[in-house]
Amino acid sequence: MNAVWTFLAGLLFGLGLIVSGMTDPSKIIGFLDIAGAWDPSLAFVMGGAVLVGLVAFRFARRRTASFLGGAMHLPSARQIDRPLIIGSLAFGVGWGLAGYCPGPAVVAFGAGQEQAVVFVVAMIAGMALYEAEDRLLHARRRRRIPRELSDVAGDA
């Protein structure tokens, strides 16, 4: 039953993106092109979504379990760090180049837009690259810290 609700939530999200025109890269580029014929649609779509979200997340914060019975996983990170800034900047450059971000790209992929297929495959490769690099970094860090030091750090 959970799978059905999850599917319906995805369906609603995808439909929202299609109806609002966000799966059309030219709408996104039109929004990002402030020096050209600026198309403010995206700001309204995002504003409308945030209005719904403000109510929904206020409600969600008070719950300990989701409607589907799973544990609530609201983000708890607070620090504004280098990964957040660098990652978001890289994201923005890719977003501006293609006019796709992950959600709409997956919907456009489903619609068989040729460019979206190329984009989504590259996007998954980009995520895999991040994972591989992250794992490599962690492994290297573990090797570099001597056991005594890491034990002390662990106690602290």
Place this chain on the structure above:
Amino acid sequence: MMIAAGLLVGAGTRYGSGCTSGHGVCGLSRLSPRSLVATLMFMAAGFATVFIVRHLV
């Protein structure tokens, strides 16, 4: 172009722990300062990229 953009979006989403939906819609809805910074960053980068591609190159 699509390949480069996809790689940037994929790696950027993971590295910055969110995208337009994650930070831009859900994060702002939760009034998260982290998401506000991320949203300003990718908006700025997006505006700059389109400006360069459309008007300078």
